[in-house]
Amino acid sequence: xxxxxxAKLVLLGDMGAGKSSLVIRFVxxxxxxxxxxxxxxxFFAQTLAVGDTTVKFEIWDTAGQExxxxxxxxxxxxxxxxxVVFDITSSESFEKAKKWVQELQKQGNPNMVTALAxxxxxxxxxxxxxxxxxxxxxxxxxxxxxxxSAKTAINVNDIFYEIARRLPQA
Ligand code: GTP
Ligand code: MG
Numbered sequence: 147x148x149x150x151x152x153a154k155l156v157l158l159g160d161m162g163a164g165k166s167s168l169v170i171r172f173v174x175x176x177x178x179x180x181x182x183x184x185x186x187x188x189f190f191a192q193t194l195a196v197g198d199t200t201v202k203f204e205i206w207d208t209a210g211q212e213x214x215x216x217x218x219x220x221x222x223x224x225x226x227x228x229x230v231v232f233d234i235t236s237s238e239s240f241e242k243a244k245k246w247v248q249e250l251q252k253q254g255n256p257n258m259v260t261a262l263a264x265x266x267x268x269x270x271x272x273x274x275x276x277x278x279x280x281x282x283x284x285x286x287x288x289x290x291x292x293x294x295s296a297k298t299a300i301n302v303n304d305i306f307y308e309i310a311r312r313l314p315q316a
Contacts, residue, residue: 148199148200151201152204154206154227155227155229156205156208156229157207158210159210159231159232159243160239160242161183161210163210163233163239164294165210167296167297168296168305172303173190173192183209184208185214187209187214187217189207190203192205194306194310196307206225210242222254223254223255224255227260227309228259229262229309230243230247230263230289231263232263232275234264234275235273235274236275240280247260251287260289261291261308262283262289263291263292263293264294265293266296267293280293
């Protein structure tokens with residue numbers, strides 16, 4: 147039948163990794179070269195049809211700057227899904243992503259559907275994190291992994307769609 151589910155989703159990751167850009171690409175179909183750094187967190191809503199189910203995403207786009215770290219639990223607590231974002235041109239952002247995964251594994255909802263996004267895959271010539279390295283890490287930690295580009299839109303809808311598909315109710 148036709149059913150509808152609400153799903154709280156949180157984006158976590160280093161500052162500048164592209165969390166806001168991914169959400170704005172998904173929700174508005176836009177990309178800004180000079181996206182402003184998020185202060186605190188920003189809320190977005192978007193629906194996605196998966197088969198007979200309409201998934202209503204309630205999206206919390208958190209701020210990656212360290213001074214906001216202590217706010218994060220307010221956003222991932224009770225979340226059905228998380229996207230941990232890193233920038234493939236920054237090894238530091240990949241290390242930061244691993245820290246977020248650890249924190250979610252310790253403190254998050256154990257049934258959370260978690261995706262790892264290697265963002266900015268349009269910047270292949272500046273790559274610092276190999277696809278294989280990230281994929282192996284994701285497999286070992288029960289995440290699903292996609293490389294994305296908020297700029298070109300590669301795999302952006304796909305990552306949200308895959309999350310929706312994996313939600314227990316969907
Ligand atoms: P905070 O809000 O500070 O945590 O950062 P954020 O993770 O939200 O990053 P944001 O979306 O603000 O993007 C940071 C910068 O990277 C911006 O200048 C974006 O235009 C750029 N950017 C984001 N995604 C991509 C991408 O896929 N490709 C390229 N080339 N640039 C990107
Ligand atoms: Mg942001």
